[in-house]
Amino acid sequence: MSLKIAITSEANNGKRISIAGSLDSNTAPDLQKSIDSEINDSISTTIIDFKDLDFLSSAGLRVIFKAKKRMDNNDGKFLLVNLQPQIKKVFEIIKALDGMNVFKNQDEMDEYLTDMQNKVKDGE
Amino acid sequence: MNQANKILIRNTTEDGAKLSAFLQSQLSAIKVPDETYNDLRLAIEETFINIISYAYTNNEEDTIFFELTTNNNQIRITFTDAGIAFNPLTDCDKNIDEDDKCEGGMGIHLIKSLTDAQEYKRIEQRNVFTLTKNYT
Numbered sequence: 633m634s635l636k637i638a639i640t641s642e643a644n645n646g647k648r649i650s651i652a653g654s655l656d657s658n659t660a661p662d663l664q665k666s667i668d669s670e671i672n673d674s675i676s677t678t679i680i681d682f683k684d685l686d687f688l689s690s691a692g693l694r695v696i697f698k699a700k701k702r703m704d705n706n707d708g709k710f711l712l713v714n715l716q717p718q719i720k721k722v723f724e725i726i727k728a729l730d731g732m733n734v735f736k737n738q739d740e741m742d743e744y745l746t747d748m749q750n751k752v753k754d755g756e
Numbered sequence: 757m758n759q760a761n762k763i764l765i766r767n768t769t770e771d772g773a774k775l776s777a778f779l780q781s782q783l784s785a786i787k788v789p790d791e792t793y794n795d796l797r798l799a800i801e802e803t804f805i806n807i808i809s810y811a812y813t814n815n816e817e818d819t820i821f822f823e824l825t826t827n828n829n830q831i832r833i834t835f836t837d838a839g840i841a842f843n844p845l846t847d848c849d850k851n852i853d854e855d856d857k858c859e860g861g862m863g864i865h866l867i868k869s870l871t872d873a874q875e876y877k878r879i880e881q882r883n884v885f886t887l888t889k890n891y892t
Contacts, residue, residue, distance in 0.1 A: 633773045657769045657805050687794075689801045690862040718794040725869045726862055 633687065635659035637666050644749075646677035646709075652684030655692030664695045671699065676708050679741070683714035688722050700732070709733065709748070713741045762823040767808040767837070775800055775822060782824050788831070792891040795870040796831065799887055802863040803835060803844050810847060811839025811883060833887045842883055843876040 633654035640648045647670055655663060671678055678699060682688075696712075703710040713735040715723070723729050735741035763778050765771040776797055783793050804820075812818060821836040841847075845864055868874065873888040 633776055656772065656801055658772060687797065687801075689798060689805070690866060691805070693862065718791070718798075721794075722798065722866070726865055 633658065635662055636684075637663060639666060639670050642677060642679060644676055645674055646679065647671060647675050648679040648681055650681040650683065654687040655685060655695070656687060656689040657691040660689075660691040660695050663692070664698070667695065667699050667702075671702060673706050675703075675706075677711065677745075678703050678708065679711045679713060681713050682716065682719055685719060686716060688719050693722070693726070693728070697728075711735060711741060711744075713738060760823060760825040762821060764819045764821055765804075767812055767818045767820055767839075769805065769808065772801055772804055775804055778822070779824065782826070783831070786826055788891055792831075792889060796833070796887075796889055799867050799870040799889075800833060802866050803885065803887065806844040806863055807835060807837055807839070807842065807883070807885070810844075811837055811842035813840065829891055831889045831891065833889075835883070835885045837883050838881060839883060841878050844885055845874055845876060 633656060635655055636652040638650040638652075640650070642648050649663075649666065649670070651663065653659070680696065680699070700710045702708075711733045714737060715734060720729075720734070723732070723734070733744070735744065761778075761782055763774065765774050779797055779800060780793070783796070807820065818838055821834075823834045823836070825832040825834075835844075845867065867887070871887045871889045873886075875886045875888075877884045
């Protein structure tokens with residue numbers, strides 16, 4: 633039950649962290665390390681892509697919540713996308729969906745981000 | 757059909773993978789719905805991590821006995837360990853100041869939500885913890 637982590641850059645100082653496999657007590661430290669090294673104060677948006685993640689435990693949730701807190705503290709955005717049903721269920725059980733930006737798929741997230749961009753432009 | 761199968765695992769996080777693999781092989785034989793399998797996999801992981809985190813002090817090595825019984829659309833899972841008296845559903849809170857693994861019992865909440873019944877007994881210096889899940 634391993635975890636693959638891929639980090640890619642997104643527009644406007646964003647980072648996408650794509651996780652695949654299992655995020656549990658064994659693999660959560662690896663994700664924490666990646667987040668610590670990649671997500672610094674200059675990152676405006678952090679996206680966690682769950683497309684290929686099929687298992688998430690409380691250890692993994694703790695890492696995710698820490699990352700959200702970091703982004704919140706920096707007035708950044710924290711987005712979750714492509715959650716499989718059993719993964720979404722875990723968030724639902726601990727009532728963690730409120731206050732999280734969760735998107736069913738890439739299109740939904742793109743729409744949101746475009747919206748945000750336009751709002752910023754309009755505000756200038 | 758009533759079937760009981762068991763394995764022994766070490767009280768280390770690495771053996772969590774062994775548990776998952778065992779669960780998968782047992783449940784695939786009886787065609788359990790995906791959601792049931794996923795729920796159990798998580799409940800077992802959370803239980804296992806709680807046991808190895810709190811039933812053992814001083815890094816002692818031990819083996820945990822894990823048994824799975826299937827009977828008439830019900831799956832029963834029992835963890836038996838020889839650690840200190842520890843109930844995965846309640847005693848994690850005692851350590852809440854020492855580390856953040858407990859964190860208000862996120863794991864406990866998951867275990868309770870994902871299974872239909874949970875039972876803890878202390879029998880002859882052993883913790884015996886049983887999870888029950890019904891499926892259709």
